[in-house]
Amino acid sequence: MVDTQNAALLSVSPDLPSDTKSQALEVLRELVGHPAADFHDGQFEAIEALVDGGRRALVVQRTGWGKSAVYFVASLLLRRRGAGPTLIVSPLLALMRDQVAAAARAGVRAVAINSANQLEWDTVREQLAADEVDVLLVSPERLTNPSFREHQLPELIRRTGLLVIDEAHCISDWGHDFRPDYRRIADLITQLPESVPVLATTATANSRVVHDIEEQLGAGVLTIRGTLGRDSLRLGVLTLPNSRERLGWLLTHLADLPGSGIIYTLTVSAAEDTARLLAEAGHTVKAYTGRTDPADRERAEQMLKDNQVKALVATSALGMGFDKPDLGFVVHLGAPSSPVAYYQQVGRAGRGAANADVLLLPGSEDRDIWQYFATASMPSEEKATAVLTALAEAGTAVSTVALEARVDLRRTPLELLLKVLAVDGAVERVGGGWRSTGQPWIYDAERYRRIAEARVDEQDSMVIYQDTAGCRMEYITSVLDDETAHACGKCDNCAGRWFRADIAEDATAEAGQTLTRAGGVLEARLQWPSGMDRLGVPVKGKIKPDEGLADGRVLARLTDLGWGGALRELFAAGAADRPVDPAMLQACVQVLREWATGDGRNPGWSGAGRPAAIVSMPSRSKPELVRSLAQGISEIGRIPYLGELDLGHGGPTGSRGGNSAYRLAGVWDRVMVGPELEAAMATLRGQGVMLIDDLVDSRWTVTVAGRALRQAGAGAVLPLVLAQAG
Template sequence: MSNQQAENFAAEAQHCLQALTANQSSAFRPGQLEAIEQLVLRRKRVLLVQRTGWGKSAVYFITTRLLRDRGAGPTLLVSPLLALMRNQIEAAQRMGVRAATINSSNQEEWEGVYAEIASDQIDVLLISPERLADRGFRAEHLPSLAQRGGLLVVDEVHCISDWGHDFRPDYRRIKGVLDLLPQGIPVLGCTATANNRVVDDVAEQLGTELVPIRGPLGRDGLQLRVFAPAPQQKRLAWLAETIPSLPGTGIVYCLTVRDAERVASWLTYRGIDAVAYTGDSHNDHRLETEQQLLSNQKKVVAATSALGMGFDKPDLSFVIHYQAPGSPIAYYQQVGRAGRALTESWGILLQGYEDADIQNFFIDTAFPAADQAHKIVGLLEQTVVPLKLSDIEREVNIRHSRLEQLLKILEVDSAVERVDSGWQRTLQRWSYDSQRVEAVTALRREEQAQMAEYVSADQCRMELLRSHLDDSQAHPCGICDNCLSDQRDLAASTHTIQAAVDFLRGTELTMEPRKQDPDRKKIPEEQRCEPGWVLALWGDGGWGAIVQSGKAEGHFGDDLVGASADLISERWRPDPAPTWVTHVPSLRNPGLVKDLARRIAQKLALPWHDAVAKVHDTQPQKFMQNSAKQYANIEGAFAVVPDVPTGPVLLVDDVVDSRWTLTVIASQLRRAGVELVYPFALADTAGRSSRD
C-alpha cells in the first residue's frame, strides 16, 4: 500500500469516527486505526486486549462500515451483552450502520430480521452466545442469518479459553467455529482481561496469523484497599456503616448466591437502597437491576460474578468485595468496573473465614471426577437411546444441579449432546482428559496462591494486579493502602454489629412445597404441604451453628425451642393456624426430634401427637445425592397411625435437606384426612450437607 493509499484510508476511517461520535474533532486512540487496517485491508484476525471503555465497539462498527463499502456481507457480532448496547447502536446508526439483535427474548422480531438480512438491509447482527449454543437455532436459523457474514466479532473472547478464569461452555461452540473458518475472513476478538497464558490460548484458537493489539490496563484514580479477614456480622456492620458515606453508586461482590441475597436484604433492612443480582435471578430482574444501577436508582447492587461481562457504567464509584475471589485476574475484572470516568473511586476487598472453603469448592467441582464422568458417559453409551435427566438421576447418585452441570461440561467435550428427548452419547470418540483437568486445576491453585499473595502484599496493589495480567506498563499507583502506608482495621460500632448478629439469627427462610415428584409428575394439590419455614441455615453464623452443635450433642436447647415458637407465632403466623403438632420420626435417633416437637407444641400451647411411624429404616438423606435416589430412599418408609386429628398440623423436623421426607409425609397425612400440613425445621442445609 502506498503512502497516499494509507493516508486516504486513514481519512476515510477518521470520517467514520467523527460520524460515530458526532464530534468533528474526534481522533483515534492508539491501536484503533491499526486494528481497523488489519481487518479491512489485510483481512486478518485481530485480538484486542484493552480495558473496558477503551473504544472496542468503535473498532468493529467502523470496520463494518468500511467492509460494507467494499462489498462485504454483514458483521456477525457475538456478545453476551445485548440489552446494554442501545447507546452504541444509536451511535452506529449515525454513520449508516444498521444493527439488529437476535436473542431469546425477541423471537417475535426474528421474522423481520430474516427479511432484512435477505434484502441486505442489516450491517451488524448481534447474537448471544446462548443462541449460538442452541441446537435448534443453529440448525434452522443460523445458516440463513450468517449466510454472507463478512466479519466475525467475538466479544469477551477470553471466555473461549478454558485456561481463563471465566470459561463459559456456550463459548466452546465458537471455538470450534473459529477452527473451521478459513483465512481471508476477518475476525476480531475483544477482551478487557487476559494475561499471556489466555492470550496464547486464544491466539491458538484464532490461528497463528493473529495480530494482538494490547493496551495498558491500569485504572487511574482507583484506590485499592484490603482488610484482614473478619466474621460475617462485622463485615455486614461495616458495609451498613460505610456504604452511605461513599459517594455515588457501587457493587458489593459476593462468592455465592446466598451471600449476595443476604447482603442485599441486610442493607435493605438497614435502610440502604440495595438489590441482589445473581445467576439465579430471573432475566427480567437482571435487566431491570442493570438499568437501575446505570441510572443511579439504586445505591448498591449485591452481586455474584453473574454481574460481570462487559457491564459498562463509567461512573460506578465503588466496588467492594464481601469475600475474596480465587484469582487476581477475576478480582481485577470485577474491581476494574469502578471509576472508569471518575477521578476518584474505591476498590475495597473484605475477607471472610469462609472464603478459602468456597474457592476450594469451585476449584474442586470445575471438572467432573473421572469416575463420575465415566459413569455418565458409560450409561448413555450403554443405553444408546437418549435419556431424560430424571432417568440419568435414577441410575447415577449425583445431585440434580451437579448432574446438569456435569452434562454441560461433557457436552463441551463433545462426549454427550442434548437432543429433543433428553441427553445422548455423541458419536465422537471420547476419553477422560485427566492431564488437562490436572493442568487447569494446578493453574487454579496457583492463582489462588497469587490471590493470597495479593491480600498480604506490601507492594503497590495496582502494580501487582497489572503484573499478574502481564501488563508491561505496570507501575506503582501512589494511592492504594500500601502506597500510602495506610493500613486500617475493619471498624464498626458494637451497636451495628449486634444488629447484624440479630439479623443473621433472624434470617429465617421459607421452604416452597414440592409440586412434582422426581419423575416430574404433578403432586395433586390435595396431597401437597403448605409453604414452610426454617429457623436458620445449617452451620451458619446465627442460629445455624447452635442447631449444628445441638444435633451433635443429641439435644436441642430451650433457646432453640423459644426462637422456633417466636418465629411461628410472631413472624410466620400461618393462617388458618395449626391446631396440633407432630414430627418426622426417626429409627436411628427416635428421641431427638420427638422431644423438640413436644416442647415446641408446649410452648405454642398446642396438643402433640405421635402421628407418623417409621416402618423401615432408611439411609440418611444426605448420602442420597439426587431427587430420584432420595425419593426412592424414603418412599414407603412411613405410615400414618389410625385416627389422627384432621385439623391443620405443624410438621416438625430438625434439619431439612431435600424436602422429600416432608413432601412424602405431608402427602400421607393429607390422604389420612388432615386439612393442611405446615412443615417447619430448625435448619436447612439446602444441599450443602455434602460439603460439611
C-alpha cells in the same frame, strides 16, 4: 502494547499515513461525535489487521479501553468494502443490550438473537435478508441450538464479514468464567472462509488463558496486550472479624462512598440479606442475583445507570459488559476466588471518571465458598460415563428431563456436563433432546487435575492480595501477567488508608439484629418428578392434595449471613451430634411465633390451624439434635411430642445433592409411620402435625414423610427445619 513478534507482521505501521487509517479515524470520530478523537495505542493496529490483513487478532485490554470501538470501526469499514455483517458472539443479555444501544448511538445497525427476544427473530431474519444489518449479536447458546445450527447458521457463515468473540476468556477452561458453549466457537472458526477476519476481545486474561485462546483461534494470531493498570481506581482492603462488623461498616459508611456503585457478595442469600438490611436502614438499594427476574434485572440496571439507587447488591450475575462510565465505587463483601474475577468486577468502576473507590471486605467463610464453586463446575468421570451409557442405551434423543430419571444429576450440573461432552464430540443436541454420537470419550484426568491446581493457586493469590504490604494495583496486574505492572500511588498501601474504619454502635446493633433474624419459607413440593416409573416409584403428575405437605419454615439456609454460619459448623463433616443450642432453639421458637400469626406476606400456619402434635424425622447423623429440638419445642409450645418416624428398608439411600428423581427413589417407602407412632396418632382425628427435621436439600425426604403421616390420619403436616442447603 503490541506483542513485538506480531508487530512485524503488520503490513503498514500505525505511525505512517494510510487510506485505511484516515478512513478509520473518520469513522471513529463519527462514532464518538468528537472531531478530534484519536485511537488509543493498539486500537488501529487491531483494525488494520482485520480490515487490510483479514487476520485473526486477540485484544487483551483493560475495561474502558475501547474494545467495542475496534469492532464497530472495523465492521463499518468492511461493510463499505462490500463485506457482509459482523457476527458478534456475546455471553450475557445485559451485555447484548448495552452493545446494541451503543451501536445505535454510533450509527451502527445492530440487532440481536437471544432467548429474551424470540418475538423479534422473524424481523431480524428479514433485516438480514435485506442486508439492513451491520452487526448481529448472538449468544453462544444459540450455536448449540439444533434449529439455529441447521437453518440459520450456514447462511450466516456464508455472509459473515467479521467474526467477533466478546469476553473471549469464556473460551478457556482456565478462565474464571469458562462456558462450554463458547468452545463451539472453535468449530465455527474452522467453518469460516480463510478470508474472514476474526477478533477475540477480553479484559480478563492471564498468559495461560491468552495462550489457550490463541490456540483456538488458529495460526498466525496477532495478540495485542495493553497495560492493565487503572489510574482511576483507588484500591483498599479492610479486614473485619465477622459479618456483623462488615454489615455495620456498610450501614455506617455507604452514604460516604462516591456516587452510585455495586456491592458484590459471594452468594444469593448474602445479596438478598444485605439489600434488605440496607433498605430497611433507609438506603436506596436493590438486590441483583441469578434468582432475580430478567425484567427486574433490566430495571435494576437502568436504575443504577440513572443514579436512582445508591447501589445494586449483586452476585457475579452482574458483571461482564455492564457499562456505567461514572460508576463511583465497588465494594466486595467477601473476596472473589481469583484475581482475574476480582479485576473483572472492579473494572466496572471508574471507566469514564477520574476517580472511583474499590474496597474489599474479606470474610472468614470465603475459602469454603470458593471450594464449593471450584468443584461444582468440574466434570466427574463417573457421572459422565453414566450419561454416555444412558444415551447409548436409549438409542434415540433423550430430553434433559427424561435423562434425570436415568442419571443421578441435578438439572444445572447435568446440562453443564452435556455441554462439555458435546464440545468433546461425544454427544450432540438434536430436536427432542440429546443423543450419543458413538464417538469414544476419554476422561482427561490430568487436565482437570491441572485446572484444579490452578484454581487453588488463584485462591492463594487472593489471600496474598489481602495481606500484601505492597501496591495492590501492582500486585493484581502482575498476577495477570502485565509486564508493565507498577505502583499506583493511590491504594491504601501506597498512599495510606483512604477509608474510615470506624463503625457506629447502632449500626453494629442493627446488623446484629438482621443476622440473628430467623426464618424462611420452606416451599412444599407440588409435583412428582418425571419418569419415576423407570425407578420403580408408582407416582406421576401433581401430588394429591390429601398427600402433600403444607408450606413450612426453615431457620436459615446454609449460605445465609446470620444463622447460616452456625448451621454450617453444626453440619460440617465430622461435627459431633449434640443437643440443640439454647439460642438456636429460641430462634426456632421465634420462627414459630411469626409463623403462627403470619407476617403479612404468608398466612399463619398456612391456614391449617395450630398443630395438635409434634413428630420428628429419624436422623442417622444427628439423632440427638433432632430429638432435642422436637422435645424443646414441645415443652415451650405445650404441644405433645409423639415420637419419631421409623426407617424402613435400611433407611434412605443415595447422598445429598442428587437430582429429584433419584432422591425421591432413594427415600420412597423408607420413611414410615411405625406401630407406636400410629397408635399415638389415633387420637388426632385429622388435626395438624408439626414435622421436625434438621437439614433439607431436595425436600423429598420430608415430602415422603409428610405423605406417610397424612395416610396415617394426620391433617395438615407443617414441616419445621433447622437448615436448608443452597
